[in-house]
Amino acid sequence: MTKLTYIAHDGTRFEVEAENGSTVMENAIRNAVPGIEAECGGACACATCHVYVDDAWTAIVGEPEAMEEDMLDFAYEVRPSSRLSCQIKVRDELDGLVVSIPERQG
Amino acid sequence: MSDITTTDVLIIGAGPIGLFAVFELGLFDMRCHLIDILDRPGGQCAELYPEKPIYDIPGYPVIGAQELVDKLLEQIAPFKPGFTFNRMVTALERLEHGSFRVTTDENEVFDAKVVVIAAGGGSFQPKRPPIPGIEAYEQASVRYAVRRIEDFRDQEVVVVGGGDSALDWTLNLEPVARRVTLVHRRPEFRAAPDNVGKMHALRDAGAIDLVIGQVSGLSGEDGILRSVTVKGADAETEVACTRLLPFFGLTMKLGPVAEWGLHLHENQIPVDTEKFETSEPGIFAIGDINWYPGKLKLILSGFHEAALMTQAAKHIISPKERVVFQYTTSSTSLHKKLGVPD
Ligand SMILES: Cc1cc2nc3c(=O)[nH]c(=O)nc-3n(C[C@H](O)[C@H](O)[C@H](O)COP(=O)(O)OP(=O)(O)OC[C@H]3O[C@@H](n4cnc5c(N)ncnc54)[C@H](O)[C@@H]3O)c2cc1C
Ligand code: FES
Numbered sequence: 001m002t003k004l005t006y007i008a009h010d011g012t013r014f015e016v017e018a019e020n021g022s023t024v025m026e027n028a029i030r031n032a033v034p035g036i037e038a039e040c041g042g043a044c045a046c047a048t049c050h051v052y053v054d055d056a057w058t059a060i061v062g063e064p065e066a067m068e069e070d071m072l073d074f075a076y077e078v079r080p081s082s083r084l085s086c087q088i089k090v091r092d093e094l095d096g097l098v099v100s101i102p103e104r105q106g
Numbered sequence: 107m108s109d110i111t112t113t114d115v116l117i118i119g120a121g122p123i124g125l126f127a128v129f130e131l132g133l134f135d136m137r138c139h140l141i142d143i144l145d146r147p148g149g150q151c152a153e154l155y156p157e158k159p160i161y162d163i164p165g166y167p168v169i170g171a172q173e174l175v176d177k178l179l180e181q182i183a184p185f186k187p188g189f190t191f192n193r194m195v196t197a198l199e200r201l202e203h204g205s206f207r208v209t210t211d212e213n214e215v216f217d218a219k220v221v222v223i224a225a226g227g228g229s230f231q232p233k234r235p236p237i238p239g240i241e242a243y244e245q246a247s248v249r250y251a252v253r254r255i256e257d258f259r260d261q262e263v264v265v266v267g268g269g270d271s272a273l274d275w276t277l278n279l280e281p282v283a284r285r286v287t288l289v290h291r292r293p294e295f296r297a298a299p300d301n302v303g304k305m306h307a308l309r310d311a312g313a314i315d316l317v318i319g320q321v322s323g324l325s326g327e328d329g330i331l332r333s334v335t336v337k338g339a340d341a342e343t344e345v346a347c348t349r350l351l352p353f354f355g356l357t358m359k360l361g362p363v364a365e366w367g368l369h370l371h372e373n374q375i376p377v378d379t380e381k382f383e384t385s386e387p388g389i390f391a392i393g394d395i396n397w398y399p400g401k402l403k404l405i406l407s408g409f410h411e412a413a414l415m416t417q418a419a420k421h422i423i424s425p426k427e428r429v430v431f432q433y434t435t436s437s438t439s440l441h442k443k444l445g446v447p448d
Contacts, residue, residue: 039357040154040155043154043155043158045154045155046154046357047355069292069294070268070269070296072291073267073268073269073290073291073292073296073354074233074354074355076235076236076237076320077320077322078291078320104236105236106233106235106236106354106355106357
């Protein structure tokens, strides 16, 4: 199991145990973390699962692929650390990953 | 009033379930016309996930969402359904002699004996970008589509987005507007390369401005926009703006369906599970838009609903005719309708 931490916009921290292969979005939904809507269910088609990856983790998580980068155009307040959480698959190296949730989703 | 189109069954929504309904209704000789706000058939499958594989369509271990739509179109082709795209159905009313009248946002009128609402999660509508306070400017200054070019003449136009719509309108409004500024989050565009080239040429010639960044604020008064703030990587720019055209994609909103006097259950239309009829006799609801105990928003469930709805629709349209149950495999009369050679 891999540990993930979500920081909601109001600062509340949610720590969850995630299975490798699942997505960061799925774990947020399963654990009722507020602020992730995921309208399209993970198809990279809605940009309502936007998160900011903690600075210490951006290099390990990596860059979005072209399709995700296109979809990020529809998100709000996109920063260099922005990712769509449905496109981040949980794996061993991500143990301890911290992401924060923006003020609003598209 | 414009000409009235008449049909047996008017289907609101051309998603996979609306399309398959044409097949079931067609087998029983009912002619269909479909209306959708999208510019093409397929609903969520075509708009949200055309490239994604679906694994739970019976008989297909895997099929692409757009491929499924293409196959449905092929399957219903023998019944020659009518299609009206780019139109929102705004009104649905019962006429005195029991049939129905459906009106679109462009005032086209359709009369039908039966109405099938296959409106899915609602109509696709442009997404409102989450810029604080944008609602206040929507009446006068913000447009989500260009319906009349004249509305932009001599205006300070700011187009936001990096896709085809944003590029198209940057190019088309440039000759008309006082100034066009294209704002995009990053220097790469996901639009036709030809148009991206044309846009860069206009920018190099000084005919338009291109600002890389995100719109973070709006200023103006009494609902009339004066300028927008664009936050770039390391600076904020104020751009004069009297018309804002944000292109942030589409989202599904229930929309006008809520205004037709039908009972609703949390944005879905309750139906019975024998006929899939709504609280109004003669108006049916199938697919994602309906609700009944145990409802699952699955394509295969919608297909089943279409088949059962058809039986009830047939009784309304041909009350005296005895409905005979037949298999498509073996019925010669069904073969004739489908154009299967003897
Ligand atoms: C990412 C994703 C993956 C999915 N995967 C699966 C899967 O694996 N298996 C499965 O079975 N299902 C899946 N689904 C669900 C499936 O796509 C829906 O169940 C299906 O699209 C419902 O079809 P429908 O025809 O009822 O509605 P929709 O596909 O929603 O189509 C409704 C149409 O009606 C139009 N409309 C609505 N109101 C109006 C109006 N007033 N005027 C004009 N037009 C109007 C809309 O614009 C829309 O085009 C998935 C959905 C998504 C988003
Ligand atoms: S859930 Fe829709 S893009 Fe991630």
